[in-house]
Amino acid sequence: MSDPIYTEIIIDEAKNAHNVGTIENPDISQHDANPMCGDDITLQMRINNNEISDIKWHGDGCTICKACTSVLTQMVKGQNIEFAKNLKKEEILSELGLQHLIKQSPVRIKCALLSLKALKLGLYSYLAKKIENSSSVDSLKEDASKLY
Amino acid sequence: MKEKGAKLEYIGVDDNGELLLDQLDSYLETGKVKLVAFSQMSNVLGTITNTEEIINKCKKSGVKTLIDGAQSVPHMKVDLEKLDCDFFAFSAHKMLGPTGVGVLWVRKNVLETMDPFHGGGDMIREVHKYETTWNDLPYKFEAGTPSIADVIGFGAAIDYITTIGMDTIRNHEIDLTKYALEKMSQVKGITIYGVKDVLKRGGVISFNFHDVHPHDVATIVDREGISIRSGHHCAQVLMERLEVAATNRASFYIYNTKEDVDKLIKSLEKVAELYKL
Ligand SMILES: Cc1ncc(COP(=O)(O)O)c(C=O)c1O
Numbered sequence: 001m002s003d004p005i006y007t008e009i010i011i012d013e014a015k016n017a018h019n020v021g022t023i024e025n026p027d028i029s030q031h032d033a034n035p036m037c038g039d040d041i042t043l044q045m046r047i048n049n050n051e052i053s054d055i056k057w058h059g060d061g062c063t064i065c066k067a068c069t070s071v072l073t074q075m076v077k078g079q080n081i082e083f084a085k086n087l088k089k090e091e092i093l094s095e096l097g098l099q100h101l102i103k104q105s106p107v108r109i110k111c112a113l114l115s116l117k118a119l120k121l122g123l124y125s126y127l128a129k130k131i132e133n134s135s136s137v138d139s140l141k142e143d144a145s146k147l148y
Numbered sequence: 149m150k151e152k153g154a155k156l157e158y159i160g161v162d163d164n165g166e167l168l169l170d171q172l173d174s175y176l177e178t179g180k181v182k183l184v185a186f187s188q189m190s191n192v193l194g195t196i197t198n199t200e201e202i203i204n205k206c207k208k209s210g211v212k213t214l215i216d217g218a219q220s221v222p223h224m225k226v227d228l229e230k231l232d233c234d235f236f237a238f239s240a241h242k243m244l245g246p247t248g249v250g251v252l253w254v255r256k257n258v259l260e261t262m263d264p265f266h267g268g269g270d271m272i273r274e275v276h277k278y279e280t281t282w283n284d285l286p287y288k289f290e291a292g293t294p295s296i297a298d299v300i301g302f303g304a305a306i307d308y309i310t311t312i313g314m315d316t317i318r319n320h321e322i323d324l325t326k327y328a329l330e331k332m333s334q335v336k337g338i339t340i341y342g343v344k345d346v347l348k349r350g351g352v353i354s355f356n357f358h359d360v361h362p363h364d365v366a367t368i369v370d371r372e373g374i375s376i377r378s379g380h381h382c383a384q385v386l387m388e389r390l391e392v393a394a395t396n397r398a399s400f401y402i403y404n405t406k407e408d409v410d411k412l413i414k415s416l417e418k419v420a421e422l423y424k425l
Contacts, residue, residue: 002371005367005368005371006364006367006368006422011422011423011424036379037363037378037379037394038363038379038380038393038394060393061361062361062362062363062364063360063361063364064363064364105367108363108367111363
């Protein structure tokens with residue numbers, strides 16, 4: 001029998017998702033979507049002294065997408081950018097007992113990781129804008145290439 | 149299309165997904181229509197299009213017709229000679245055949261006016277340095293080495309289903325669809341799309357269950373042993389018209405039984421249980 005996906009934790013997390021809403025004049029606003037299935041979310045962040053002082057999200061998606069987005073926002077809120085940049089997919093998935101999706105469900109894993117993708121895309125675009133010299137551009141690029 | 153300056157227009161559908169053919173009349177009256185393309189059976193709602201009526205109207209206006217038969221040909225009897233359209237397409241993988249091959253039938257006198265759209269072996273009769281002449285029909289359109297094994301497999305699939313009989317298949321699906329529509333419409337929280345009359349639809353049933361996302365429904369019932377499709381079914385324009393992001397779709401073929409329908413309904417109870425609906 002396959003590992004459970006639709007546990008009470010996940011369904012409750014999706015139904016009562018955290019950090020839903022919008023931020024006015026956010027420092028980062030990143031939209032991303034899975035065109036094949038219709039998951040569609042926007043993550044917004046306020047950055048203060050290299051810290052994600054606030055994060056909110058809105059959009060539409062399936063239970064897996066919503067639950068993972070909710071968990072992700074709770075994990076990075078109040079943390080510094082470095083922590084969020086290094087967040088691994090396994091850390092999000094294990095929070096909800098969904099590590100098995102990596103091997104067992106190439107389709108649904110995209111729902112689970114959409115918010116992480118948006119988070120990293122948003123952070124890297126933000127960091128890229130603040131960069132002054134080209135050597136740090138290279139290290140940022142190298143960093144980004146290791147993401148998945 | 150942009151290159152040719154062609155303009156694409158749509159014929160709308162009513163709330164049940166049936167084409168509003170009055171709109172076709174207005175388009176034809178403009179005298180600007182070159183081609184009318186439509187599917188003979190919707191792969192989302194199962195709606196069977198009134199194909200003869202559309203073709204007759206188009207012929208009266210001298211307009212060519214292209215029919216997508218990918219959903220109809222596997223599930224009902226289709227007589228191309230009687231239909232008398234100009235283009236007709238269908239796919240092997242929808243009728244127990246291999247993937248990657250299909251049929252594009254074109255009326256011969258139309259084909260004769262067309263140039264090849266890509267090059268390769270077999271399509272050419274004479275090759276000179278600065279001039280080539282095309283081979284006879286159908287070779288000039290069949291460039292390159294064909295997918296021989298798949299085409300033979302496709303032939304075997306056609307033989308198989310025609311031995312069963314297209315009317316037998318259609319009747320089996322009418323039975324199943326009728327049974328499924330009756331049973332499914334009793335399920336609390338279900339929304340079923342499309343016409344209710346089983347004689348006007350094929351064996352696919354699109355539905356939504358409460359506000360559970362179709363991908364979640366599909367994954368849960370899959371784990372109960374029932375495979376359904378979820379998503380936009382490559383029909384985003386129709387999804388927009390139905391005002392949904394996606395639907396679930398149960399589809400039947402010759403191997404399905406009423407027990408499968410019962411099992412689907414039972415697995416929906418599982419969805420309701422998990423989501424405390
Ligand atoms: C009605 C209809 N037309 C066309 C297609 C596409 O066929 P193919 O994938 O063989 O191009 C499909 C499904 O795949 C279909 O359901």
